[in-house]
Amino acid sequence: MSKSDKHDHNAAPMVDEISDFEVLEVAVRELCIEKGLFTQEDHNEWTEYMHTLGPLPAGRLVAKAWLDPEYKQLCIDDPVKASLEVGIDWINSMPSKFGTPSDYCNPRILVDTPTLKHVVVCTLCSCYPRPILGQSPEWYRTPNYRRRMVRWPRQVLSEFGLQLPEDVEIRVADSNQKTRYVVMPIRPDGTEGWTEDQLTEIVTRDCLIGVALPRADRKADDKRPIHKAVHPYGH
């Protein structure tokens, strides 16, 4: 190999070890295929679909609605149609292609107001609007979030750092297999004159679940802040 053929960049570090969990995942999948529960092709189709999912389309939907009152009304009246404009087809893009009666086909957009804050939970399991929001975070799946959010939403939101004034009503939406919710928060101050792309960047996943509020100074892909300790231990 000539020198110019060599990679001259440093590859990102990777895990060079086969874990029991990695082996277990493959073994379970292969046994399912061997037993005829599904085919490799079915599995590949789902995997490819899953890789396309993320929170960006929901962020864009909110940003568009902030800029266009007619689109905002469409989000409220017909979320399936509104989702098409951000590239998400709730009915036909699922690999199962079951059509309208299938899972996921009843999305709802919950519009916050200055006196009403929505937050989403699934008390039964972890139903989540994956076609438009990607995979759910780990905490969303935990029984303690699901159990407590419906009972003490104000307290749980404060654990996320979201302190709401007493005069703001909190409405908790409980998802189920058919109905999936996305929160449309209020457009924050300091974003006047912003483009749709700029607005999309500040609508993070947590804002869309309802446990955070968008801020003009906080983008979804910001690096996590590192603050030096004020009173470092042992120094």
Place this chain on the structure above:
Amino acid sequence: MPKKNLNKLREKIPLLEDIGKDGRVWSDLCKQYGVENPDPPWRITLESTCEVLNEGACALPVLERRDEEDKLSEEIYKDVPYPERQLLALAHSMIKKGFFREEELGVQMEKVYKRLSAGT
């Protein structure tokens, strides 16, 4: 869930218990190898397996799977982080429902390990 089924679900499976105790979880591997990806590479394929078992095969409906995962996560696999415990719970449910046996899974894991480690 009827009590009889719940008791059956709660029976431990030594193979999976050992993996839960001794298997190296993704967060530890990331620390050792300096990797920042929050999810193990098998996370999406695991999700796909759960989906096809629910959607296509109707072998393990999502509500049933998640209910069992919650119970197993609280009792048997409580010290295992997510998504490793999701994987253990899925394998546990599949064995308890008779889709495959613990011994079969052990044999398949050996085959998979040999295949994945070939050439190392």
